[in-house]
Amino acid sequence: NRKAIIIGSGIAGIASSIRLALKGYTVEVFESNSYPGGKLSKIDLGEYRFDAGPSLFTLPEQVEELFHLAEKDPKEHFDYLKLPVTCHYFWEDGKKLKAYADLDLFAEEVNQQLGEPKSHIKEALINSSYIYDHLAPLFMHKSLHDWKTWTNQDAMKAYLKMGKLGIFSTMNEANEKQFDNPKLIQLFNRYATYNGSNPYETPATLNIIPHLEFNIGAFFPKKGMHDITNSLFQLSLDLGVTYTFNQKVDEIIVEEGKATGVILADNKKIEAEIVVNNMDMVNAYKTILKKQKQPKLLLNQPKSSSALIFYWGIKRKFEDLDLHNIFFSDNYLEEFDHIFKKGRIYHDPTVYINITSLYKPDDAPEGCMNWFTMINVPNNQGQDWDQLILESKKNIIHKLNRILKTDIEPLIEVEEILDPRTIELKTSSAQGALYGNSSNNKFSAFLRHANYSSKIQNLYFCGGSVHPGGGIPLCLLSAKIMSDMIPDSV
Numbered sequence: 099n100r101k102a103i104i105i106g107s108g109i110a111g112i113a114s115s116i117r118l119a120l121k122g123y124t125v126e127v128f129e130s131n132s133y134p135g136g137k138l139s140k141i142d143l144g145e146y147r148f149d150a151g152p153s154l155f156t157l158p159e160q161v162e163e164l165f166h167l168a169e170k171d172p173k174e175h176f177d178y179l180k181l182p183v184t185c186h187y188f189w190e191d192g193k194k195l196k197a198y199a200d201l202d203l204f205a206e207e208v209n210q211q212l213g214e215p216k217s218h219i220k221e222a223l224i225n226s227s228y229i230y231d232h233l234a235p236l237f238m239h240k241s242l243h244d245w246k247t248w249t250n251q252d253a254m255k256a257y258l259k260m261g262k263l264g265i266f267s268t269m270n271e272a273n274e275k276q277f278d279n280p281k282l283i284q285l286f287n288r289y290a291t292y293n294g295s296n297p298y299e300t301p302a303t304l305n306i307i308p309h310l311e312f313n314i315g316a317f318f319p320k321k322g323m324h325d326i327t328n329s330l331f332q333l334s335l336d337l338g339v340t341y342t343f344n345q346k347v348d349e350i351i352v353e354e355g356k357a358t359g360v361i362l363a364d365n366k367k368i369e370a371e372i373v374v375n376n377m378d379m380v381n382a383y384k385t386i387l388k389k390q391k392q393p394k395l396l397l398n399q400p401k402s403s404s405a406l407i408f409y410w411g412i413k414r415k416f417e418d419l420d421l422h423n424i425f426f427s428d429n430y431l432e433e434f435d436h437i438f439k440k441g442r443i444y445h446d447p448t449v450y451i452n453i454t455s456l457y458k459p460d461d462a463p464e465g466c467m468n469w470f471t472m473i474n475v476p477n478n479q480g481q482d483w484d485q486l487i488l489e490s491k492k493n494i495i496h497k498l499n500r501i502l503k504t505d506i507e508p509l510i511e512v513e514e515i516l517d518p519r520t521i522e523l524k525t526s527s528a529q530g531a532l533y534g535n536s537s538n539n540k541f542s543a544f545l546r547h548a549n550y551s552s553k554i555q556n557l558y559f560c561g562g563s564v565h566p567g568g569g570i571p572l573c574l575l576s577a578k579i580m581s582d583m584i585p586d587s588v
């Protein structure tokens with residue numbers, strides 16, 4: 099059998115290992131952490147358990163497809179449910195809104211709470227599915243770096259609809275046209291944060307995202323988000339993939355324009371016919387590919403935003419809260435200006451709280467809740483994070499106190515903090531960005547690294563920093579696009 103080495107066991111690395119094992123390769127994964135999953139891991143704090151990074155799960159069929167390919171029934175290995183309410187929204191003036199999965203109920207709720215005509219919701223979601231239907235086959239499922247992608251039927255259809263696909267306006271401009279109530283504009287602008295972008299800059303094409311959440315659905319793995327990692331990791335082991343943890347790769351060996359293996363941190367050389375890089379692309383070029391020609395244009399693209407997370411064990415229950423909760427800033431434009439232009443954190447940030455113990459009670463002790471409390475922050479440019487964390491914690495607590503009308507601080511019994519510096523340290527993401535390069539301009543989809551190297555034969559790329567982008571579904575698709583380029587091992 100031919101051998102494939104994968105550098106990194108992020109979710110795309112694991113998915114790649116499954117696909118290459120099924121193609122007949124002997125697959126070996128090297129991971130610098132002591133555990134698989136990268137950003138999609140977990141944190142235990144006393145009696146509380148938290149999903150460490152991603153909390154929103156869309157397009158579960160991307161996970162299931164891997165089980166189907168291995169001729170296993172996904173339901174026996176990975177179970178999930180569809181959320182009846184995707185998110186609870188809160189504003190400072192006391193307004194609340196539940197985003198029901200049932201679109202009639204959601205339109206009714208929006209109409210009752212915000213006075214917005216129901217038809218506006220329906221039209222916006224038709225528009226969102228229109229963008230998805232035209233662009234998903236082109237951008238999500240194929241390599242943008244293969245001329246065949248640009249000359250097929252899907253591409254031809256998309257060329258004819260450029261205006262309707264939102265390429266020429268920003269997300270905010272499109273949402274201001276679609277909705278009357280500023281709160282609804284804000285709610286739909288928030289989808290830019292799903293890939294770490296700024297709604298006041300990113301093209302309206304990203305209005306594709308509400309389609310995933312509303313028209314298809316938001317889901318929750320019954321054993322928590324970390325079960326996506328666990329179940330796929332187990333599947334890869336069943337297929338014979340081997341992992342070496344606590345093993346950093348120091349260099350990709352390139353001989354006569356071909357990747358031929360890797361050099362490990364202890365100087366050991368491992369040879370392979372195929373090398374797949376799942377490490378963040380920017381840091382990969384700076385370290386394990388530092389002797390190779392650098393794709394400067396791609397490396398210098400602005401990065402997506404990062405996050406500041408407080409994992410809090412809260413010794414009380416709150417009836418008003420659901421799995422996903424958003425407490426909106428009173429000035430969204432100012433908040434995004436701080437994140438993307440000033441490199442700072444706004445004093446009134448939008449706060450997200452994810453509480454898995456509502457769906458998975460053993461994640462918190464009886465009568466308690468596990469609050470994954472997150473705000474979007476700039477990526478790491480050397481800010482004084484210790485100071486920013488202190489200020490932000492105070493601002494978040496004051497905001498929650500105001501809206502929940504409770505003194506939160508005494509309820510926090512355990513705490514751990516993740517910030518852009520520690521995100522980079524734990525997963526090697528350049529500047530701690532959550533989703534690789536940002537999508538703040540209309541060319542950004544083209545300014546992501548391809549799933550292969552055009553300079554070095556047998557070297558491939560997967561993961562959130564390369565095409566088609568960050569987030570679990572796109573990472574899983576990167577593994578598919580990448581492995582589709584690789585011939586079966588004979």
Ligand code: FAD
Pocket residue numbers: 105106107108109110111128129130131134135136137138150151152153154155156345346347348376377378386405407521524525526527532533560561562563567568569570571573
């Ligand atoms: P990563 O998770 O980035 O892992 C890369 C792995 O490579 C790491 O394990 C690292 O240790 C290893 N590695 C790096 N260099 C080396 C080396 N030299 N040698 C060996 N190993 C190496 N996505 C969603 O879909 N929904 C969400 O709600 C969501 N929320 C998020 C919230 C947070 C706080 C974060 C951090 C991310 C979130 N994301 C979300 C994004 C999602 O987590 C990522 O896009 C995805 O998990 C990235 O996977 P990846 O395969 O690119 O690898």
